[in-house]
Amino acid sequence: MNSDPIVMLVKVILNLYLFIVLLRLILQLTRADFYNPISQGIVKATSPIILPLRKVIPAIGRLDTASLVLALAVQFLTVALIVFIKGGALAPVSYVIYTVAGTLYHLLDLYFWAMLISVILSWVAPGANHPGAMLVGQITEPLYRACQRVIPTLGGLDLSPIFIFLAISFLKQILAPYSI
Numbered sequence: 001m002n003s004d005p006i007v008m009l010v011k012v013i014l015n016l017y018l019f020i021v022l023l024r025l026i027l028q029l030t031r032a033d034f035y036n037p038i039s040q041g042i043v044k045a046t047s048p049i050i051l052p053l054r055k056v057i058p059a060i061g062r063l064d065t066a067s068l069v070l071a072l073a074v075q076f077l078t079v080a081l082i083v084f085i086k087g088g089a090l091a092p093v094s095y096v097i098y099t100v101a102g103t104l105y106h107l108l109d110l111y112f113w114a115m116l117i118s119v120i121l122s123w124v125a126p127g128a129n130h131p132g133a134m135l136v137g138q139i140t141e142p143l144y145r146a147c148q149r150v151i152p153t154l155g156g157l158d159l160s161p162i163f164i165f166l167a168i169s170f171l172k173q174i175l176a177p178y179s180i
Contacts, residue, residue: 011082015106019106021046023110024046029064030141032139038131038132050064078102078180098180105179144158
């Protein structure tokens with residue numbers, strides 16, 4: 001087994017921050033409740049870097065390009081550090097491919113877990129008022145609505161999560177070789 005604890009530590013720390021940045025991006029795209037305590041924590045964790053970036057990189061519609069650039073930068077830093085620690089080298093195009101594919105992979109992973117939490121909450125605590133449950137619902141609702149336009153419910157049974165899970169799994173398998 002070729003496991004390096006330094007590589008694992010770098011991946012855990014940077015991927016955790018990437019998760020927070022991607023969550024901020026999704027929260028803004030879905031117009032989730034800004035006053036939710038979890039949203040406030042995410043904003044506080046990312047604002048020191050995103051606010052200066054916003055002065056240079058303007059938003060495009062609802063897309064917060066500063067958050068997107070930060071997410072790509074964190075993923076690029078992850079790839080560069082892992083390549084450096086392992087003593088390898090990549091072509092510049094490979095850095096771009098690993099950065100974009102890795103960011104998309106982590107975004108899909110975030111949605112996968114949000115969907116899984118949403119499905120479990122719908123079974124054990126439908127209509128929960130917990131800030132985390134409300135945030136998960138606000139994040140996943142646009143995906144459900146988009147899928148329900150194509151696949152209608154069958155007598156109260158919503159099959160959209162199954163098709164969304166299949167789509168996410170399919171896309172993650174395509175991107176997996178390029179994610180670090």
